[in-house]
Amino acid sequence: MLVIKDFDQTQPIRQPLHSATPIVATVGFFDGVHLGHRYLLKQVRDEARRRGGWAMAITFSVHPRRVLDVSYRPQMLTTTEEKLGFIAESGMDCCTILDFTPALAKLPAKDFMQYFLRDKLGVSVLLMGYDHHFGSDRLVGLAPYKALGASLGIEVLKAEAYKNDDLTLSSSLIRRCLEAGNIACVNSSLGRRYDLKGHVVEGHHIGRDLGFPTANLEPDDPQKCLPGRGVYAVFAEIRGKTYPAMLNIGFRPTLNDGNKVTIETHLFGFEGNAYGEALTLSFVHRLRDEQRFDSLETLRHQLQQDADNTLHILNDYANQ
Numbered sequence: 066m067l068v069i070k071d072f073d074q075t076q077p078i079r080q081p082l083h084s085a086t087p088i089v090a091t092v093g094f095f096d097g098v099h100l101g102h103r104y105l106l107k108q109v110r111d112e113a114r115r116r117g118g119w120a121m122a123i124t125f126s127v128h129p130r131r132v133l134d135v136s137y138r139p140q141m142l143t144t145t146e147e148k149l150g151f152i153a154e155s156g157m158d159c160c161t162i163l164d165f166t167p168a169l170a171k172l173p174a175k176d177f178m179q180y181f182l183r184d185k186l187g188v189s190v191l192l193m194g195y196d197h198h199f200g201s202d203r204l205v206g207l208a209p210y211k212a213l214g215a216s217l218g219i220e221v222l223k224a225e226a227y228k229n230d231d232l233t234l235s236s237s238l239i240r241r242c243l244e245a246g247n248i249a250c251v252n253s254s255l256g257r258r259y260d261l262k263g264h265v266v267e268g269h270h271i272g273r274d275l276g277f278p279t280a281n282l283e284p285d286d287p288q289k290c291l292p293g294r295g296v297y298a299v300f301a302e303i304r305g306k307t308y309p310a311m312l313n314i315g316f317r318p319t320l321n322d323g324n325k326v327t328i329e330t331h332l333f334g335f336e337g338n339a340y341g342e343a344l345t346l347s348f349v350h351r352l353r354d355e356q357r358f359d360s361l362e363t364l365r366h367q368l369q370q371d372a373d374n375t376l377h378i379l380n381d382y383a384n385q
């Protein structure tokens with residue numbers, strides 16, 4: 066997939082695609098690239114194939130609301146790199162990443178369509194998500210976009226909505242499920258397991274004495290959403306191998322460890338030193354709340370139970 070980014074948005078960009086090729090595009094932030102997004106991207110791809118053209122996703126480097134409201138700092142379901150990977154998997158030929166600058170935020174829909182979609186990117190067909198809108202004039206419904214498109218030579222088509230048991234899928238709904246530890250909802254909405262990538266850093270070296278050494282994860286992207294505090298059954302990938310694992314996200318109240326959230330994972334069947342290694346955690350199920358125990362012995366006892374539950378759950382999951 067061709068990625069167009071970091072270009073001077075005040076200048077026309079060099080048309081990177083063959084100019085006679087129709088470009089079928091859609092615009093969105095696509096955080097999480099969930100099943101609803103994928104359904105929209107599939108329609109873009111199918112339309113592009115029908116017309117012998119290119120399928121293009123147009124997205125933004127930072128969340129548009131953050132430019133309009135500087136205090137808005139959403140945690141993200143996907144890093145930009147992950148998002149590009151999933152957009153490519155959805156069959157896009159090209160993804161354009163626009164810098165959502167204050168100047169861009171001020172553009173009414175007509176100017177955005179004319180300068181960005183038509184003149185810079187050469188878009189000839191635009192698929193609009195069923196509830197999507199853009200432009201500072203906040204036009205409502207598909208009709209005004211269709212009319213603008215007609216005046217600019219861009220055919221505007223309505224994309225069909227993704228239907229999932231009457232539930233309207235959205236990135237914010239998935240973020241709320243993640244915070245609540247409802248991993249089943251998160252994973253079924255994404256169409257894959259939610260994961261978290263990072264590197265292993267040193268902790269307090271207590272885990273090994275408990276009989277459960279834990280690899281402490283420092284996420285690579287601090288903006289990526291963490292599931293809510295609690296104990297989870299996960300799969301953990303390290304050095305190209307995947308292990309069943311259990312983890313705790315929280316403050317470790319038994320150790321009175323202060324207010325820094327730690328992500329500690331015990332990998333079943335892993336031995337050796339993991340410090341500095343890349344680690345990917347992919348979430349399957351939330352087991353319980355984090356608790357404060359009276360002693361390390363009671364914590365150890367609980368960890369043994371967590372281990373039994375985790376192996377049981379992951380075994381069932383793998384056999385589904």
Ligand SMILES: Cc1cc2nc3c(=O)[nH]c(=O)nc-3n(C[C@H](O)[C@H](O)[C@H](O)COP(=O)(O)O)c2cc1C
Nearest residue numbers: 268269270271272311312313317318319329355356
């Ligand atoms: C599956 C799992 C569940 C945990 N549950 C709790 C808990 O409920 N309360 C708590 O204080 N610490 C909990 N911990 C955190 C342990 O206290 C922590 O892993 C241990 O102290 C080792 O810390 P260290 O890696 O810094 O040595 C849990 C850890 C794991 C792996």
Ligand SMILES: Nc1ncnc2c1ncn2[C@@H]1O[C@H](COP(=O)(O)OP(=O)(O)O)[C@@H](O)[C@H]1O
Nearest residue numbers: 267268269270272273278279280332338339340
């Ligand atoms: N099965 C395992 N799961 C997690 N970490 C393991 C495992 N076996 C060995 N280790 C190593 O032990 C370290 C964790 O031991 P621990 O006593 O909890 O120390 P720390 O407090 O530094 O995390 C991990 O970072 C990793 O290098």
